[in-house]
Amino acid sequence: MIEGFSTYSGGEFLVFYALLVIGAIIAGVWLPGFLRADGENRRVDDRYDMAYLAGGARRVTETVLAQLLGTGSLEAAGGNKVRVAHQQGGENALENDLLRKVTDFGLTEAQRTVGTHIDEIQERLARTRLLLDQSERLQLRIVSVLPYLAVLAVGWYRRSAGIAEGEPVGYLTGLMILAAILGSIRFIKLDPRTRGGLAAVAEGKAISSRLKSAPTGPELGFGVALFGTAILAGTPFSQLHAMRQAASGDGGGYSSDGGDSSSSDGGGCGGGCGGCGG
Structure with a gap:
């Protein structure tokens, strides 16, 4: 099947590759949700x-x-x-x-x-x-980027073949860069909650609407x-x-709140969930 990629015309392969990137996005979201640990079903009162x-x-x-x-x-x-x-x-x-x-x-x-x-x-x-442990988080991160790695492997093979034939590969390179960026974001941004944690938030919102x-x-x-x-x-x-x-700013903290950043009180901020997305 891999050998067949090199027979596609440039335009045909770009369309095909764009669909692969879209498929990786969908799989990168679906797989972690499907494989997420059940955890415990419990009510959170704190x-x-x-x-x-x-x-x-x-x-x-x-x-x-x-x-x-x-x-x-x-x-x-x-x-x-x-x-x-x-x-x-x-x-x-x-x-x-x-x-x-x-x-x-x-x-x-x-x-x-x-x-x-x-x-x-x-x-x-x-x-x-209610939260995944560190090993479970790493497993989900790896699983979520596997589709992107597969897409990048296909793109690298076709790009190498295109360069050997003297074909332009700029658009393909751009799609590969996009896939690499999206894969990196998917690896970094992980909801660390178990199914029980997700259910606890949903239950809390329903009970305390x-x-x-x-x-x-x-x-x-x-x-x-x-x-x-x-x-x-x-x-x-x-x-x-x-x-x-x-x-409010990007990342785990606040960008500014009126100039109190010089205070000597210590303490860093732990990772977020985005819901918990971090």
């Missing part, structure tokens, strides 16, 4: 576990800020920042770390603090089989964990949504 499952590390940061704003422990400070109103009242170490801050801070600073707790959240979710439009103060954290800061638009806590829009 707001920060749910936040990580639903939106990754940044959602955890937004959730803790929403929770503390809703309970009155934090208050808006202007300039895309918040300040501690009451140092007491944190329910866990994650919340208490933010409540120890003595100056106004924004999302970038908050995520640096929250980042010290992300590994703990990931380990807990993997232990309860009211939080999407009418959360009370103490419910803000779980509402943001499930649905993001968009539920705060038009509420007294809408500044957090405005902060997210102003500060």
